[in-house]
Amino acid sequence: MLLTAAACSSGGQQIGQGSTNSGKSSITVDMFYPSPPKAVLAQFTKQTGITVNWVEVGYDDLQTKISSAASSNTYFADATDVDWSRVGEFAKTGWFQPMNQWFNPASLKSDVPQIGTFEVNGKLIGMPFDASFMVTTVNTKDLTAAGAAVPTTLDGLTAALKKLQAHGMAAPLDIHLAAAEGLSTCWYQMTAAYGGQVLSAQDAPQFTAPSSAGYQAIAFMVNAYKSGLVAKGNIQETDYNGLTAEMAKNKVAAELCDYSGSVGSIYDVPSSSSVVNQVEYVPTPGATGAAPNVANPDGIGIPTTARNPAAAATFIKWFTDAKNQAIWAGLDGPSSVISGFPLPMRLSGLELLAKSGKVPQADELETLLRQHAQAPFPQGAPSWYSQFSNAVYTNIHQAAAGQETVQQAVNNIASQVSTLKASG
Amino acid sequence: MTVVQAGAGRRRARHGHLLPWMLVAPLVLFIALLSLYPTAATTVESFFRVSPLDPPTRFNGLANYRALFANSAVTTSWVNTVVYAAVGVVASTILGIAGAVALKRRFRFRGIILALVILPWALPAVDEAVIWNWMYDPNYGVVNSVLHSLHLIGGYHVYLGLDRWLTVVLIEVVQVWQMTPLSFLIILAALQSISPDLYEAAQVDGASAWRMFRRVTLPLIRPAIAVAAVQSLVLSFNVFDQVYVLNGKAPLGSSLMLQTYLTTFQNLDFGGGYALSLLVTLATVLLSAGVIVLIYRKPVAT
Numbered sequence: 001m002l003l004t005a006a007a008c009s010s011g012g013q014q015i016g017q018g019s020t021n022s023g024k025s026s027i028t029v030d031m032f033y034p035s036p037p038k039a040v041l042a043q044f045t046k047q048t049g050i051t052v053n054w055v056e057v058g059y060d061d062l063q064t065k066i067s068s069a070a071s072s073n074t075y076f077a078d079a080t081d082v083d084w085s086r087v088g089e090f091a092k093t094g095w096f097q098p099m100n101q102w103f104n105p106a107s108l109k110s111d112v113p114q115i116g117t118f119e120v121n122g123k124l125i126g127m128p129f130d131a132s133f134m135v136t137t138v139n140t141k142d143l144t145a146a147g148a149a150v151p152t153t154l155d156g157l158t159a160a161l162k163k164l165q166a167h168g169m170a171a172p173l174d175i176h177l178a179a180a181e182g183l184s185t186c187w188y189q190m191t192a193a194y195g196g197q198v199l200s201a202q203d204a205p206q207f208t209a210p211s212s213a214g215y216q217a218i219a220f221m222v223n224a225y226k227s228g229l230v231a232k233g234n235i236q237e238t239d240y241n242g243l244t245a246e247m248a249k250n251k252v253a254a255e256l257c258d259y260s261g262s263v264g265s266i267y268d269v270p271s272s273s274s275v276v277n278q279v280e281y282v283p284t285p286g287a288t289g290a291a292p293n294v295a296n297p298d299g300i301g302i303p304t305t306a307r308n309p310a311a312a313a314t315f316i317k318w319f320t321d322a323k324n325q326a327i328w329a330g331l332d333g334p335s336s337v338i339s340g341f342p343l344p345m346r347l348s349g350l351e352l353l354a355k356s357g358k359v360p361q362a363d364e365l366e367t368l369l370r371q372h373a374q375a376p377f378p379q380g381a382p383s384w385y386s387q388f389s390n391a392v393y394t395n396i397h398q399a400a401a402g403q404e405t406v407q408q409a410v411n412n413i414a415s416q417v418s419t420l421k422a423s424g
Numbered sequence: 425m426t427v428v429q430a431g432a433g434r435r436r437a438r439h440g441h442l443l444p445w446m447l448v449a450p451l452v453l454f455i456a457l458l459s460l461y462p463t464a465a466t467t468v469e470s471f472f473r474v475s476p477l478d479p480p481t482r483f484n485g486l487a488n489y490r491a492l493f494a495n496s497a498v499t500t501s502w503v504n505t506v507v508y509a510a511v512g513v514v515a516s517t518i519l520g521i522a523g524a525v526a527l528k529r530r531f532r533f534r535g536i537i538l539a540l541v542i543l544p545w546a547l548p549a550v551d552e553a554v555i556w557n558w559m560y561d562p563n564y565g566v567v568n569s570v571l572h573s574l575h576l577i578g579g580y581h582v583y584l585g586l587d588r589w590l591t592v593v594l595i596e597v598v599q600v601w602q603m604t605p606l607s608f609l610i611i612l613a614a615l616q617s618i619s620p621d622l623y624e625a626a627q628v629d630g631a632s633a634w635r636m637f638r639r640v641t642l643p644l645i646r647p648a649i650a651v652a653a654v655q656s657l658v659l660s661f662n663v664f665d666q667v668y669v670l671n672g673k674a675p676l677g678s679s680l681m682l683q684t685y686l687t688t689f690q691n692l693d694f695g696g697g698y699a700l701s702l703l704v705t706l707a708t709v710l711l712s713a714g715v716i717v718l719i720y721r722k723p724v725a726t
Contacts, residue, residue, distance in 0.1 A: 064689045071476050071694065089692070093476040178585075179674035233562030236585045236672070251563075383477055386690045390673065394497075397674055401586050423478065 082126025126299030182239030520607030614648030
């Protein structure tokens with residue numbers, strides 16, 4: 001049905017494209033986060049005269065909505081999600097308006113280190129609105145009980161996990177191996193732990209040699225699963241389920257591909273966690289010491305079909321303000337908190353939180369973000385990222401399931417990269 | 425006077441001929457606009473390279489079709505989907521007939537049982553898949569708990585995602601569970617319309633229960649079986665929800681609908697998506713016609 005609708009509309013009239021319609025003072029914002037409290041949005045309306053119609057759509061559904069609406073030149077929102085992984089795709093398709101007229105990436109770089117992820121050839125495709133990055137978390141209580149030190153290297157991590165097993169925790173490490181985006185992101189993080197990146201600046205595969213970081217990362221993940229450090233059921237486990245059903249329930253004691261903010265939003269929530277005040281962020285255990293943290297920030301952008309881009313830009317400025325974000329993350333106490341709000345995207349906002357002491361381990365996160373966060377791709381996500389990611393998670397999943405070897409997995413991924421590069 | 429009456433009769437006859445067309449016209453128009461035109465557009469665009477990542481749209485002959493058949497994930501999905509359809513149609517139809525025969529006669533609590541039996545059909549497919557996903561869960565699932573408590577398995581097993589055919593079978597179980605109630609209802613309605621006189625006559629002739637079923641019941645419910653089988657075929661050939669929830673995007677148990685979705689909205693290859701959806705439509709139509717012909721023409725064994 002979607003296909004036939006798309007077929008009918010592919011030659012259709014452009015609706016609302018480039019329309020600023022300054023007379024209107026309402027905008028539609030489609031996001032995969034819950035709406036901010038009405039009082040918060042009312043405050044924005046009072047300040048600017050712009051009414052916000054917030055539409056919450058599930059992440060996957062929103063990505064489909066963006067593709068189907070944008071490819072048929074149909075209006076659906078004035079501002080919506082720009083995931084870091086789709087920046088290259090959006091730059092090529094031209095589905096989002098460059099935001100340089102409202103934001104200056106160069107001047108924001110020092111306060112928003114992840115802004116480069118959203119820039120392609122000088123065009124700012126979206127504005128990051130959080131500081132999400134991959135982190136390693138460990139249950140320090142479990143480690144202490146097992147007589148294991150907090151690991152600083154991957155060898156140290158393996159030794160600690162074996163001690164945890166000997167102490168009675170059957171499968172102490174969580175790696176989510178379901179064929180889904182979270183598995184691809186985890187590979188990028190594990191590759192960073194081994195000191196590399198998966199693609200070069202020219203998008204050439206950097207993971208086919210057994211000595212490469214990417215190859216070793218897949219081998220580590222597959223071996224951890226096959227050797228029993230990771231539970232057998234994880235072959236079908238998605239990332240969020242691993243955090244809420246495994247780590248938060250003390251089934252595991254270490255997460256290598258956790259998300260910044262999980263301690264405050266998941267592990268330290270007494271109603272749904274049995275590990276309150278036990279889990280800590282630690283520097284990524286690398287091959288020889290602390291390794292980088294892969295940044296996967298969420299962004300917000302203005303589709304080319306937006307009816308009121310100027311009002312949308314005003315909203316985005318307000319939405320990404322350092323103090324506003326710090327307040328919504330807990331700076332002024334629970335009454336102003338937006339449920340599930342991620343880390344503020346600006347270092348200045350994170351500093352406010354760290355000084356307040358109201359968000360668990362905000363100072364540790366600030367240090368990790370400032371010193372270790374790096375983009376997963378040096379040149380930004382390629383325009384064919386979705387197909388690349390599909391090849392990544394499919395083949396790592398198959399290697400873990402025993403349907404292909406690690407060498408076959410990396411060969412298949414590399415082959416897909418060649419095909420995608422050849423097709424442009 | 426006679427001439428006037430004859431003229432009025434001809435006008436009535438003409439109106440009589442037009443009336444059916446006038447009555448079906450809105451439906452025909454509705455189908456033409458919402459089905460035939462998009463199908464025609466899909467057919468045409470399946471021969472074009474249509475991708476926002478590779479503009480402009482241009483004619484590329486059979487390249488979309490060739491690419492589909494060279495794609496191992498798509499060919500795996502073809503095989504999986506044929507298995508889903510074949511097993512789904514046979515299992516849901518046999519179970520539907522068995523259930524309808526068992527529940528044809530009135531007895532105490534029949535109404536409650538009927539309500540329970542049709543419940544899987546009434547639930548959204550995604551909800552059902554989530555429920556079954558929990559049942560299959562290797563850590564907390566009831567399947568492992570039951571088998572373990574009965575000492576049929578030593579440790580907890582992983583059911584989905586490791587073995588292709590086990591994954592396909594377990595997804596099929598969920599699908600059959602959902603499709604069977606509608607088959608059951610269609611066949612039950614047909615069963616209840618059979619005159620009891622026919623069974624009385626057969627009994628007088630000394631026919632056994634099995635012979636009555638084969639010589640009286642089965643021939644008379646054949647049209648209902650055909651309808652039930654075709655609806656099962658369409659549902660199972662277009663399976664998406666259960667596959668997506670239980671198997672994710674992994675190629676192991678992937679279906680053609682899932683591949684159509686991935687080709688179109690993940691890869692943004694709209695031309696490939698049009699081609700694949702057209703092939704799925706053609707296969708569904710041809711197989712449905714085959715099922716109808718098979719059920720109507722195959723003589724009932726005596």
